[in-house]
Amino acid sequence: MIPSSLDEPLVIALDAMGGDHAPHAVLAGADLIRKRYSNISFLLYGNQSVINPVLEQFLQLKAICELIHTENTILAEDKPSVALRQGKDSSMRLAIDAVKNGKAVAMVSSGNTGALMTMGKIVLKTLEGIDRPAIVTTTPTIKGKMVMLDLGANIDCTADHLFQFALMGNAFAKVTQGLKSPTIGLLNVGSEDSKGNDRVKAAAAKLRETTLPLNFYGYVEGTDIAEGTVDVIVTDGFTGNVSLKTAEGTAKICHALVREAFMGSFAAKIGYFFAKASLKRAFSRLDGRNYNGAMLVGLNGIIVKSHGGSDAFAFSQAISVAIELATHKINEKIMQEVKLSQQTLPVPPTDDSIKIA
């Protein structure tokens, strides 16, 4: 749950150059956060000749920012390997370094996801007991919100990876949704035991057999994402990425169809006049900006990825996620889950070299 106030001062590192609308969206987003919390401050990484003129528009924000100049920026089209080699003094990398060195409790960037993941892994390293970091976010459902991972960090996953994603998703849902025992579903092509590929079946077996206090629901299907059947959906990065983008795309065309419908006739236009406010509220529940901020979970430090197209409001939501995760010490919670699993897990690692059926 996002705290209403901060017990102690918090420093967040911001990649001021990342995203389509940088640096304005970054600074305007940070300014929205400044208005909410009295004891927050920011480390801004980026080109001072670009940032300073914008910062002059936000004088109260300027007072709580330290600007660290760099001329190097990771571009959206840079390959992760290139970013890693040539981006050592980039705004993104320096913001990650700030988390590594303890200068900031978290970093937020709207920049290149692949570069962020690769540099994050190299600089922060994975948490002990976690083989692969994953991308996790909350997403809207008819009932409220749900946590979903992996959204694209790991294109191919073993059953052990999926099991670790479940542990991390469990901790993430506890922290962000305030749930005591989140229900966890494994995304599959059907709910019956016989459905799915070998790695999904092996992961389900591990989740069923573990003596950990995990609330494993079983298999869920694509329809369960919007229905909010469970609190956490675990899947590989390929399926997670495609299905979340499918849901986003479908919500967008539904919205477009409804808008179009209201322009269809004179009667419909009158209808729109009366229903406008209610409809706005309904569609804001599906507005991706409200759910902006995905964590690269499984690293020794908090990295929050904001959507590349984020505006100020969306970016402020991503900073909120960083604050939420930092104040609730997400990584300590994940480490507790992992340690418990190492102590209690009687299930041997599965041999799930991926087979073609």
Added chain:
Amino acid sequence: MIPSSLDEPLVIALDAMGGDHAPHAVLAGADLIRKRYSNISFLLYGNQSVINPVLEQFLQLKAICELIHTENTILAEDKPSVALRQGKDSSMRLAIDAVKNGKAVAMVSSGNTGALMTMGKIVLKTLEGIDRPAIVTTTPTIKGKMVMLDLGANIDCTADHLFQFALMGNAFAKVTQGLKSPTIGLLNVGSEDSKGNDRVKAAAAKLRETTLPLNFYGYVEGTDIAEGTVDVIVTDGFTGNVSLKTAEGTAKICHALVREAFMGSFAAKIGYFFAKASLKRAFSRLDGRNYNGAMLVGLNGIIVKSHGGSDAFAFSQAISVAIELATHKINEKIMQEVKLSQQTLPVPPTDDSIKIA
């Protein structure tokens, strides 16, 4: 394109016992088709003590039906292997046999998909040059309609399978959408060349390098499903199944949210009164019933799978798909594509044993 009339008499085999609302939805659906075509007739497979009383309600339909009695029915929960062993005289199996024996040009069933696929493969065998049958359907987009496969027949696929799906999807889109050169997209986690797993990359290479007249667009993402970026989306059965169900689920909650919004205030209720007709039209574009009828493509005969929950209208749509595919001789078109690919394909089969990155 669905023909407005039939040049020659057509016989369709119906599994009258399959689906949640059988036999009523099957017979009422067939009766809707009877009203559209003068020279169509049906072979009905199922239990006469259940079917006959319903058939009495549709006397004109009764006149163009031959009822073949059987007491054996495949249940929704039956495993495919059990269905295969014990279902030799089931309504589903006998309807497939009718296609095999040339008594019917196609069969339609709302029954158990796994059983239908397994029995279809054993009875009809795959088309020469096709290794794996796939499930293909049309689905709504903001622009109109799109063809997508595989939707769940093949949980793990190689690059060669994906390439064959592209050939079949191409033929299917030509027949059902009336397109001369459908654009074909490969579902992936990003549009850049570096994105995706080994099998997707190898399939893309094959599609790029082939000298066949295939209109390969490149990679598409989850958002492109609703946006209708391409005419055919090719993917493995796991991703296809999850993403199509995700889209269905999201469209459903959008509809529910809009309905809810109109109940939210008095003003909204007035708005609904005026906008009702336009909204109904908008959401009917996303109504799954309009797109009912998925083909088990790649078999030596036409099997159309109708949704298990189909009502009469939805079932009539599935019969329409069967008529469309039969009149346009879909399998001859697929065989032409395959033969052409065997003559011209200079690309050796890829060694794409799935690796974990």
